[in-house]
Each structure stands twice: as C-alpha cells, then as structure tokens.
Amino acid sequence: MTAETRPRVAIVGAGPAGAFAAACLLRAHPEVEIDLFDRLPTPWGLLRGGVAPDHQEIKRLADAFDRQTLGQGCRFLGNVEVGADISHQELMRHFAAVVYATGAQADKSLAIPGEDLPGSWPATQFVAWYNGHPDYRRLEFDLSVKRAVVIGNGNVAADVTRMLTLSAEQLERTDVAEHALEALRRSQIEEVIVLGRRGPAQVAFTSAELRELGRIPGVELRVRTEEVELDPVSTRWLAEEGTFTARTNMQLLREFAAAPRRPDARRRIELRFLRSPVAIRGTDRVKAIDVRRNQILRTREGLIKARPLEETTETISCGLVLRSVGYRAVPLPDVPFDERYFVLPNERGRVLDRGGGIVPGVYAVGWIKRGPTGILGTNKRDAEETIGCLVEDLRTGALPSPPNPYPRQLDALLAKRTADVVTAEGWRAIDARETQHGHAEHRPRVKLTSREELLAAARGRG
Ligand code: NAP
Numbered sequence: 001m002t003a004e005t006r007p008r009v010a011i012v013g014a015g016p017a018g019a020f021a022a023a024c025l026l027r028a029h030p031e032v033e034i035d036l037f038d039r040l041p042t043p044w045g046l047l048r049g050g051v052a053p054d055h056q057e058i059k060r061l062a063d064a065f066d067r068q069t070l071g072q073g074c075r076f077l078g079n080v081e082v083g084a085d086i087s088h089q090e091l092m093r094h095f096a097a098v099v100y101a102t103g104a105q106a107d108k109s110l111a112i113p114g115e116d117l118p119g120s121w122p123a124t125q126f127v128a129w130y131n132g133h134p135d136y137r138r139l140e141f142d143l144s145v146k147r148a149v150v151i152g153n154g155n156v157a158a159d160v161t162r163m164l165t166l167s168a169e170q171l172e173r174t175d176v177a178e179h180a181l182e183a184l185r186r187s188q189i190e191e192v193i194v195l196g197r198r199g200p201a202q203v204a205f206t207s208a209e210l211r212e213l214g215r216i217p218g219v220e221l222r223v224r225t226e227e228v229e230l231d232p233v234s235t236r237w238l239a240e241e242g243t244f245t246a247r248t249n250m251q252l253l254r255e256f257a258a259a260p261r262r263p264d265a266r267r268r269i270e271l272r273f274l275r276s277p278v279a280i281r282g283t284d285r286v287k288a289i290d291v292r293r294n295q296i297l298r299t300r301e302g303l304i305k306a307r308p309l310e311e312t313t314e315t316i317s318c319g320l321v322l323r324s325v326g327y328r329a330v331p332l333p334d335v336p337f338d339e340r341y342f343v344l345p346n347e348r349g350r351v352l353d354r355g356g357g358i359v360p361g362v363y364a365v366g367w368i369k370r371g372p373t374g375i376l377g378t379n380k381r382d383a384e385e386t387i388g389c390l391v392e393d394l395r396t397g398a399l400p401s402p403p404n405p406y407p408r409q410l411d412a413l414l415a416k417r418t419a420d421v422v423t424a425e426g427w428r429a430i431d432a433r434e435t436q437h438g439h440a441e442h443r444p445r446v447k448l449t450s451r452e453e454l455l456a457a458a459r460g461r462g
Pocket of ligand 1: 051138151152153154155156157196197202203204205206209252269277285324325326327372373374375376
C-alpha cells in the first residue's frame with residue numbers, strides 16, 4: 001500500500017476511549033493513518049483532567065497511550081475543536097472514517113430548588129478545577145466552610161470526598177493544580193457528608209474506592225449502624241442477584257459501622273444512605289440542604305429503586321454542596337444524537353441515522369457510545385468492538401472514499417482556521433516542561449493550566 005492509498009481515520013477526542021481506539025486500530029491495521037483530534041492542547045482527556053491527582057498509578061497509563069498511539073505514527077492534532085474549527089462534513093471530506101470519542105462533558109441536573117445557589121456545584125467542575133483544566137481554573141470554591149455535602153455515591157463522589165479531606169502534605173505529593181493546592185491548603189472543611197439515595201447494598205462505589213475512603217490518614221469514616229441494616233427487598237436482592245462488588249461493599253460498610261470512633265481525627269467523612277436532597281437552602285449562598293428519607297422497592301421491571309417516604313426528615317447545615325450524580329453527553333453538530341439516552345445512536349459502535357440505518361464511515365466509542373459508565377479499562381473492550389466494525393467495513397469496502405484524502409489538504413484547511421494546532425512534538429514539549437517543574441518540587445508534574453501557557457510551551461517558549 002502506498003502512502004497515497006492508505007486509508008485515513010479521524011478520531012475525535014483524545015481521552016482514554018479515543019486512545020484505546022487508536023491503539024487497537026493500529027494493531028489491527030498498521031497501514032491506517034490516524035489523526036487524533038482534541039479541543040484541548042493536551043491529550044488523554046479524563047486521564048489528565050478527571051482521574052484524581054492522588055491516583056498517580058492510574059495516570060501512568062498515559063505512557064502506554066503515548067507509546068501505542070503517538071509512538072506508532074498516529075498524529076495528534078490538539079487545540080482543534082471539531083464543530084467549531086472544522087465541521088463534521090469537512091472531516092468526512094478528508095477521512096474514510098470518523099470515530100467520535102468525545103465522552104460526556106456536561107453534568108446531570110437534580111432539578112431541585114436552590115441547585116444553582118452559590119456554593120452548590122456540579123462535582124465535575126470541582127474535578128476539572130483541581131485537575132487544572134484550562135476552562136475551569138478560574139473557579140473559586142469557598143472552602144472556608146466547616147461542612148460539605150456530596151450528593152451521590154459513585155466513584156466521582158469518592159474522588160471529590162478524598163480531595164476535600166486529604167492533608168496538604170498528601171496533596172503536595174500529587175499533580176493537583178497549583179491553584180487548587182493553594183486553596184485546599186487553606187481549607188477549613190472538617191466534615192464531608194456523602195448522601196446516597198438508595199441503600200448501602202446499592203452504592204455505586206467500586207470496592208477499592210470505598211475501602212480507600214476508610215484509609216485516609218487522619219480522617220475518620222463514619223457509617224451509622226442503623227443505616228447498614230438491610231431492608232427485606234435489599235436482603236433478598238443481595239442474596240439472589242447481588243454482584244461481588246455489592247457484597248464486598250456491604251462487608252466493608254458493616255466494618256466501618258462497627259469501627260470505634262476517632263475523636264482525634266483531623267477530618268471526618270460520613271456516608272449516609274436512603275437520603276435524597278429535596279432543596280438546597282440559602283438566600284445569597286448555600287446554608288443547608290433538606291433531605292428526605294427513602295425506602296427501597298423493586299419495580300415491575302425488576303429494578304431496585306428509591307421511593308420517597310412521605311416526610312422531609314432532616315435539614316443538614318453546610319456551606320458547600322457538590323452534586324455528583326453523573327455526567328451527561330452533549331450533542332455534536334451535524335451528527336445524530338439520541339436525546340433520550342444522551343449517546344450517539346449506534347449499533348456496536350456504528351453510528352445510526354434517525355431511521356436506524358448505518359451512517360457509512362461514522363463510529364462512536366466510549367461514553368458517547370454507551371453512556372458514562374464503567375471504569376477506565378472498560379473503554380478498552382468497548383474500543384475493540386467499535387474498531388472491529390471499522391476494520392470489517394474497511395475490508396468489505398463499506399467506507400466512503402473522501403474527496404480530499406491527503407494529510408496536506410487537511411493541514412492546509414486547519415492552518416486557515418487556527419494558528420495553534422498542537423502536534424505530538426508540541427505535547428511532548430508541554431509534558432517535558434510540566435514534569436521538569438514537577439521533579440524540581442518532588443511532585444509528579446506541575447501542570448500548566450492556561451491555554452496561553454500550554455500553547456507557549458508547545459511552541460517551545462514560555
Ligand atoms: P455513577 O457511578 O453513575 O454514580 C452516580 C451516583 O449519583 C449514584 O450514586 C446515583 O445513585 C446518584 N444519583 C444519580 N441521580 C441522582 C439523583 N437524582 N439524586 C440523588 N442521587 C443520584 O457516576 P460517577 O460517580 O459520575 O462516575 C461515572 C463513571 O466513572 C462510573 O462508571 C465510575 O465508576 C467511573 N469512575 C471511576 C473512577 C475510578 O475507577 N477510580 C473514578 C471516577 C469515576 P443511583 O445508583 O441510585 O442511581
């Protein structure tokens with residue numbers, strides 16, 4: 001195959017799903033040329049901007065992504081926003097296939113009064129802020145308050161709870177953004193209450209993350225004995241259908257409930273169950289949250305749901321609320337979108353039009369394909385499915401032939417649209433700058449957090 005006849009594939013979104021897809025495609029079909037787009041000047045998406053800074057062992061996956069993608073000739077085109085700098089139709093004129101790996105960038109809303117009061121934030125914004133995402137660096141979280149409430153008990157809730165309770169010394173060993181480190185050093189937070197709407201058997205934490213909450217040095221984890229006693233529906237559900245994770249979590253929660261009190265603890269976390277927020281109170285900022293008690297029921301479809309018991313039972317005073325109830329994908333211009341499930345409608349990764357027909361050459365992978373579920377590694381299997389379809393379509397000649405198939409044609413178009421495309425070399429320059437700065441301070445890296453700084457570093461300046 002000559003350079004002229006190699007099929008070219010665009011992957012939009014350089015997060016874990018995009019990186020796994022690129023690596024998988026290069027393994028399956030080494031002749032394919034891949035351009036990996038990202039709207040940020042940096043690759044690896046939530047690995048850089050989502051995974052908590054104290055989980056450095058997971059962040060090391062970036063080295064494997066780099067080796068298996070950029071190291072194999074895949075081009076990185078950072079600081080290019082598909083839908084703004086280049087349209088979907090334009091991509092289709094340059095590539096035989098376009099794989100969307102854009103994730104789920106927005107947060108789900110609770111639709112309760114007071115949700116938008118100052119002091120009430122989507123956890124996703126807190127995460128982006130402490131991870132140095134350029135669009136969120138200017139946010140100001142008031143950490144002068146004594147109590148924070150986290151709504152939801154999934155792994156993002158676990159991450160933000162740890163970040164609010166780790167000590168300055170622990171945070172200093174991570175790559176938490178400098179602005180967040182400064183703010184967290186001065187934090188007055190003494191207690192974080194985590195509210196789960198369902199019972200202890202249905203927490204969304206994975207067991208490693210739950211266990212970790214009980215092992216933060218200097219932090220007491222409280223669980224009320226009466227709240228880990230299971231209702232009959234949950235007892236039966238756990239015995240008959242409970243996953244290994246659910247059973248392990250129950251065991252851990254019972255151990256936490258039985259643990260002795262630690263009055264000397266620096267900070268405290270309390271996990272509460274069967275509690276739903278009904279209103280966030282305050283006039284000019286958050287002062288408290290009203291919660292109602294729930295009971296567990298099994299629906300006719302067999303789902304385990306929380307149903308409100310009549311009364312509002314409790315008002316918890318607090319100055320910060322982090323709503324950690326899941327991410328939500330947003331539509332992409334000119335690409336079909338399923339407004340009910342917030343994904344690109346697809347069949348095993350092949351994107352479908354309104355009538356359910358396959359849109360030739362368009363694919364989805366990761367959260368934009370299946371919704372915001374699963375751990376990082378889930379994206380690997382997911383990518384294998386999508387790329388399997390793409391390779392099959394390549395083999396059977398089902399991909400369209402783009403009128404402008406040469407890289408120079410794309411590069412000429414991009415040069416007209418934006419002066420600052422960040423290439424793999426640019427990213428390596430950013431990476432080197434950040435890690436050098438980090439080593440000087442005995443930290444894994446010190447992140448550059450503004451677009452200006454990132455672009456200057458990519459150009460070898462700044
Ligand atoms: P998640 O796991 O789906 O958890 C969302 C939580 O919000 C659940 O507890 C859910 O309760 C609750 N919730 C949803 N709507 C609610 C409402 N209206 N009122 C009250 N509570 C509500 O989502 P996530 O924590 O955002 O994480 C997203 C994905 O990323 C997950 O698959 C997670 O495992 C993964 N992740 C992994 C790691 C890691 O591996 N360390 C770290 C971060 C994220 P119900 O269960 O009752 O719906």
